[in-house]
Amino acid sequence: MALFYRLRTMAADRAIDEIKDEYLYFSSPDKLNDPMESYIFAFWQGDLVVWKNLFRHYLLCLDFVMVQHHFGIQPSIDDIVLGIESISSIPARSGFIGETVNKIFSDSVINEFINNISARKTKVYEEELVFYLDMFKDYATSVLINSYQTSGTDFTVTKKLADEFVRAYGNLKKSNFFDVMNSYCSTTDNEEKAVRMLFMISSNFRDSIRQSIFGDINDPASLLGINMLSFSGLYVRASKRLLFPKWATVSFMKDVSNPVVWSHYGASHEGMCMIFETNQVENKECLRVLKPVSYNGDGYSYEFRELGLEDVKYSGKLPEVDFFANIGMLPTPQLMKSWYTFDNDRSCLADTVGEPNSEIRHRAQWDSFNQKTLTKLESWAYEKESRLVCDELFKPLLSDDDRKLKFDISQLKGVVFGLGATVDNKIKIRNAVLEKNRDRDGANIDIYQAYYDPHSGLVKHFKLPV
Known part of the structure; x- marks a missing residue:
């Protein structure tokens, strides 16, 4: 088990709603802070x-x-x-x-x-x-x-x-x-x-x-x-849409003591931070998220599933993607017909989609997808970011409501008020936390206050009485 931190602004009370309604908002790449996220x-x-x-x-x-x-x-x-x-x-x-x-x-x-x-x-x-x-x-x-x-x-x-x-x-x-x-x-x-x-x-x-x-x-x-x-x-x-499925992500950090991350993602220290405790499943830190698992004529069925947090890798350059070798959004018969054969001629890539190479190709394509979704340029390394990534192969995330996936409230261990959080917002957050604590069994959600430590030059936090 480990602690992961999610910095939030107080804009439009979304952070408060995330606590009240127990959801994580999965953003599409074009809505993230780095415009290169959506570039292949x-x-x-x-x-x-x-x-x-x-x-x-x-x-x-x-x-x-x-x-x-x-x-x-x-x-x-x-x-x-x-x-x-x-x-x-x-x-x-x-x-x-x-x-x-x-x-x-x-x-x-x-x-x-x-x-x-x-x-x-x-x-x-x-x-x-x-x-x-x-x-x-x-x-x-x-x-x-x-x-x-x-x-x-x-x-x-x-x-x-x-x-x-x-x-x-x-x-x-x-x-x-x-x-x-x-x-x-x-x-x-x-x-x-x-x-x-x-x-x-x-x-x-x-x-x-x-x-x-x-x-x-x-x-x-x-x-x-x-x-x-x-x-x-x-x-x-x-x-390039032929290469990878659409995807969405939720960002976390392993550490929020850097004042810069509070400035950039915590509304200049006026926001808050949610503290989650993961479960370790097969050596991977996971959060339980309510995901669609099946579909019938009446709609999707949902269950809580463990979703692994992946560390973002920071590199001096973006990964290159071989277009012809990574067409992953077409069924194999269509891929063979439309891309790997022409008249009576076969591409050398045709063998990669058939047995016994199909599994190797499948793994290589997902490795390429993971490399794309988890690589950022070195200038972002100060974030020390980890992500939950959700592909949209099974269910497209078309609306705002689709992007709000419910988390297991037992894994929310605390919230931290930013240095400059207003009293009004603190009261709103505190009331939302108290309501959750009344409704849940076991450990409470703790409340903390961030402060500047002059000895280390870092932002730390101390526990408040609930």
Whole structure:
């Protein structure tokens, strides 16, 4: 057993409600204090099969968005990326899609283009991938529009889009672009970093030009016209949803004597701190949380389950994720069909999803997920953070109420008033604690007052009479 501390502000009385209603609020990564929490630092490197399937997947998403936009619907790119295979298999669409895919991938120029990308000897990062997809988009849009017209849908068509791809790719060939990239990037890490920096600068330059001409290009709802100004960038960011499940977390600390953590997370010392005592299960410190464990037609059934606290690891850089090797949000048959085979060709990654390697792959994917959810940059090391992490595979946490998971009140051992906590808030907290102590059997929830210790320069606390 061990003690873990959860610093809280008094904003909107949420901390008091957490005691009264006995819940922990699981925050999504984009709501955490570090904006890098929701960022996945991915790279793309693989054989021709997975690269062809990436361009195919991009084409399917592009087609769906164009059709939806034509009918005045603004779909979520995030949802499209995850569900596009199901959408494309609908009988009314599958024939059209199959013909269009065959038409595009039977083009020798497209095949040569993708083959050159797959032959890259070093990692392709996000900005470079967007560059290639932007080139492909012009050609794909032209073919799609022509196919719509053939099928009777009225789109304004221009052959200039396809011509633009042929011209741009022709310029790359003349300059031996891919040979130069392979030769340059394979020399040292510095060259690879320089190439990535060039693509980042180029991407920002293009975005600035688009912004000045077309307005807010970061608003997804405004980007779904035929020009699709920033569709490729939106697609690449959204495609990372194929890697890991959505997740949410609750943060704790093993020690709250650092005045800085009270300043940052305890509302400048005006908040409070909840003290929890864990159970040790299989050498892991755990808290009991009421979790959904089954589902039937009437809804979810809940039980208290032990959820392990995991220490956050602090690193000089974020972990890199191999995109093609870590697609974890698709069933194995769909993963094989949509990513690891193309026509009659198999990717070298196909063997990893079958027996006896499937269990190894499964463990590797969860290790990658844990590394993502439990790694922060070294500048955050002062927090000494531990987390409860909840993935959303079984039950999505869609609303605020879904994110409030009930904890076992017997594990709440105390609350600490911050140095600057107001008398009014202290009375509210004290009353909530007294009510819980009256209702529970066994040890009470203790109340403490934080104080500054001039000898150590730390924040300590002493026990108050309840």
